[in-house]
Amino acid sequence: MDGSPFPxxxxxxxxxxxxFLLTALGVVATRQVLASLQLFIxxxxxxxxxxxxxxxxxxxxxxxxxxxxxxxxxxxxxxxxLQRTVSADVYRTREIERVLNIPSxxxxxxxxxxxxxxxxxxxxxxxxxxxAAVNLxxxxxxxxLGAFTIVVRRExxxxxxxxxxxxxxxxxxxxxxxxxxPVIAELAAAVDVPVVVLVIGLLTRRIxxxxxxxxxxxxxxxxxx
Amino acid sequence: xxERIVYNLLQVFVVVxxxxxxxxxxxxxxxxxxxxxxxSIFQPYRDIWKLLHKDEIVSEHSSxxxxxxxxVAFTAPVFVALLIPVLTRxxxxxxxxxxxxGGGFVLALGGFVxxxxxxxxxxxxxxxxxxxxxxxxxxxEPVFIVxxxxxxxxxxxTIPYIVQxxxxxxxxxxxxxxHVLLMIAFLMLILAEDGRIPxxxxxxxxxxxxxxxxxxxxxSGRGAALMKWAGAMKFFILICIFLNVLVVPWGLAPEDxxxxxxxxxxxxxxxxxxxxxxxxxYIESSLAKLRLFRITEFLGxxxxxxxxxxxxxxxxx
Numbered sequence: 237m238d239g240s241p242f243p244x245x246x247x248x249x250x251x252x253x254x255x256f257l258l259t260a261l262g263v264v265a266t267r268q269v270l271a272s273l274q275l276f277i278x279x280x281x282x283x284x285x286x287x288x289x290x291x292x293x294x295x296x297x298x299x300x301x302x303x304x305x306x307x308x309x310x311x312x313x314x315x316x317x318l319q320r321t322v323s324a325d326v327y328r329t330r331e332i333e334r335v336l337n338i339p340s341x342x343x344x345x346x347x348x349x350x351x352x353x354x355x356x357x358x359x360x361x362x363x364x365x366x367x368a369a370v371n372l373x374x375x376x377x378x379x380x381l382g383a384f385t386i387v388v389r390r391e392x393x394x395x396x397x398x399x400x401x402x403x404x405x406x407x408x409x410x411x412x413x414x415x416x417x418p419v420i421a422e423l424a425a426a427v428d429v430p431v432v433v434l435v436i437g438l439l440t441r442r443i444x445x446x447x448x449x450x451x452x453x454x455x456x457x458x459x460x461x
Numbered sequence: 462x463x464e465r466i467v468y469n470l471l472q473v474f475v476v477v478x479x480x481x482x483x484x485x486x487x488x489x490x491x492x493x494x495x496x497x498x499x500x501s502i503f504q505p506y507r508d509i510w511k512l513l514h515k516d517e518i519v520s521e522h523s524s525x526x527x528x529x530x531x532x533v534a535f536t537a538p539v540f541v542a543l544l545i546p547v548l549t550r551x552x553x554x555x556x557x558x559x560x561x562x563g564g565g566f567v568l569a570l571g572g573f574v575x576x577x578x579x580x581x582x583x584x585x586x587x588x589x590x591x592x593x594x595x596x597x598x599x600x601x602e603p604v605f606i607v608x609x610x611x612x613x614x615x616x617x618x619t620i621p622y623i624v625q626x627x628x629x630x631x632x633x634x635x636x637x638x639x640h641v642l643l644m645i646a647f648l649m650l651i652l653a654e655d656g657r658i659p660x661x662x663x664x665x666x667x668x669x670x671x672x673x674x675x676x677x678x679x680x681s682g683r684g685a686a687l688m689k690w691a692g693a694m695k696f697f698i699l700i701c702i703f704l705n706v707l708v709v710p711w712g713l714a715p716e717d718x719x720x721x722x723x724x725x726x727x728x729x730x731x732x733x734x735x736x737x738x739x740x741x742x743y744i745e746s747s748l749a750k751l752r753l754f755r756i757t758e759f760l761g762x763x764x765x766x767x768x769x770x771x772x773x774x775x776x777x778x
Contacts, residue, residue: 250638
């Protein structure tokens with residue numbers, strides 16, 4: 237960080253990154269479905285903040301576009317879609333049954349974060365971008381944690397949030413490595429992701445109506461009535 | 462040289478004198494948040510005064526450990542108060558007698574002796590509380606170790622006076638991710654270690670649910686007063702370490718300000734503690750007490766946060 241030409245912005249970006257990682261951990265660990273949705277919204281806000289900070293520092297208009305798209309889709313559209321499609325009962329539930337209990341999944345998350353740093357370090361030697369040292373490892377860690385969320389949880393909505401957290405992680409790493417990413421790529425993502433959310437949300441709604449539960453982790457075995 | 466000894470003793474005096482006040486402010490604020498009036502903030506002093514003038518009853522089945530424990534528990538925080546920065550920015554006379562780990566060991570000694578004393582009387586609630594405290598303690602231990610390791614790695618020293626300047630010079634260091642994560646982890650530690658609400662309910666009167674407080678149930682008179690006072694001081698010391706070393710090392714007396722500077726630092730430090738207590742009361746009032754086996758999750762989260770702080774630090778962000 238000391239070699240960076242923007243010490244204050246670099247520090248703020250690092251802080252944002254730390255909180256970003258914390259929210260990713262929260263999505264892995266929180267029991268309440270509603271709380272993990274709120275954590276995801278917070279995570280998207282932090283992603284926006286990081287994009288704005290990088291946009292100011294690097295003078296890139298594209299990053300402001302990323303920030304705007306993130307705000308519009310991930311903090312407004314996706315939560316709204318999820319609240320509309322999935323019934324309110326689901327958000328009141330607590331996920332008691334998980335594949336792993338919370339302390340072990342937190343410890344595994346710590347291992348994943350270490351792994352992210354290990355993997356990111358050779359890439360960091362290759363790219364010469366000022367903010368990659370913060371954003372790349374933390375973004376990769378968020379990708380891993382999001383994937384881990386999908387593995388470890390059994391409720392449909394938290395699993396979807398894990399998928400979205402992966403997407404957030406990709407963006408968090410991406411805005412640092414490729415600050416001049418064409419807006420078309422972001423727009424594509426901005427359209428794709430709500431569609432995914434809509435489809436999974438509607439599917440969850442059907443599952444919930446049929447079975448009265450959204451613990452899709454229990455749907456692995458076929459059963460005849 | 463002589464004046465540094467005087468300041469050091471003054472620092473100990475501040476800890477001893479104001480610790481019950483902090484306790485009183487916490488309980489008053491909590492009551493106010495619940496739309497009640499609450500006891501006076503000087504109530505802990507009155508309690509201690511009253512208990513000191515009462516007869517002490519000691520079970521005839523207890524051993525010397527039970528009798529010695531209040532004195533050890535009282536001395537441990539007083540001793541730690543010699544080592545940590547409470548009022549000054551520069552190291553005082555006894556500062557190099559022990560580092561943060563040494564202070565941690567001394568505090569742990571106090572906890573250890575009270576645990577033994579709780580088991581000693583064979584009152585069923587004492588050993589139960591003692592074993593629960595141990596459970597919280599050994600879950601909190603790795604977090605303590607990782608936090609101290611990271612802090613001393615960053616500062617290149619384990620003396621708290623040297624650590625505190627590192628985070629704020631230059632001010633950009635304050636926002637380092639490892640610093641922020643360490644603050645969160647240490648705050649969770651304070652909540653666990655002092656038996657605050659997500660872990661334990663400090664004002665609860667129900668023996669079966671108690672963790673920390675049931676250890677001193679058997680004490681009466683002077684022993685009870687010392688135990689109460691010792692608990693307040695331990696809390697004060699933890700807040701001081703948190704605020705003066707990790708979070709806001711401002712408002713402390715600079716090197717050349719003499720006695721007036723040290724005296725002026727007292728209201729500043731109390732003000733900082735008051736702000737911290739506001740946050741603490743907010744946390745305590747907005748959360749519910751965790752079930753016993755959920756404490757693992759709480760401290761597991763603290764551990765992961767501290768480990769992440771260490772990783773982000775070691776990889777030189």
